[in-house]
Amino acid sequence: MRTLLSTLSVLFAVYSYLVYTGAPERGTVASAEVRTGMRVWQENNCAGCHQLYGLGGYMGPDLTNTYSLKGEAGIRTFVRYGTGRMPAHALTDPDLDALVAFLTWVDRSGQSAVPAEAVHWTGTYLIEPR
Numbered sequence: 001m002r003t004l005l006s007t008l009s010v011l012f013a014v015y016s017y018l019v020y021t022g023a024p025e026r027g028t029v030a031s032a033e034v035r036t037g038m039r040v041w042q043e044n045n046c047a048g049c050h051q052l053y054g055l056g057g058y059m060g061p062d063l064t065n066t067y068s069l070k071g072e073a074g075i076r077t078f079v080r081y082g083t084g085r086m087p088a089h090a091l092t093d094p095d096l097d098a099l100v101a102f103l104t105w106v107d108r109s110g111q112s113a114v115p116a117e118a119v120h121w122t123g124t125y126l127i128e129p130r
């Protein structure tokens with residue numbers, strides 16, 4: 001009986017230690033650079049045209065997984081030079097680095113299931129496929 005109790009006490013202590021000191025899931029803690037990138041995202045009103053996790057403006061595509069789709073170089077090129085439809089953004093190098101870090105973090109933290117073909121140019125969702 002005593003052995004059982006002490007075994008259980010030790011197990012309880014080990015379990016408590018693991019629960020209270022366990023590292024949070026990888027990729028969920030935002031570094032200072034990621035937080036700076038979020039500020040850059042907000043100050044430049046990227047969300048006016050883009051969604052993250054499906055929320056935001058609908059002139060441009062959802063960028064939740066843009067890091068996986070376009071890569072770091074793709075993000076830098078779109079932001080720096082723009083396209084015929086997206087304006088170029090003259091960001092400082094550290095701000096652009098932070099923005100890439102933010103979008104990389106967002107990419108790890110969620111998945112967007114909104115395919116570009118499902119969004120009409122007026123911003124409405126198409127329930128029936130075109």
Ligand code: HEC
Binds near residue numbers: 078089
């Ligand atoms: C005025 C609207 C507008 C704003 C503001 C804007 N974008 Fe865009 N963005 C677009 C449009 C439209 C596209 C699609 C461009 C194309 O294919 O020609 C796009 C494309 C992109 C792409 C490529 C995504 C893909 O899969 O094709 C990235 C990355 C991107 N934008 C990042 C940003 C970031 C970061 C900001 C803020 C600094 C931003 N955009 C601000 C309209 C905008």
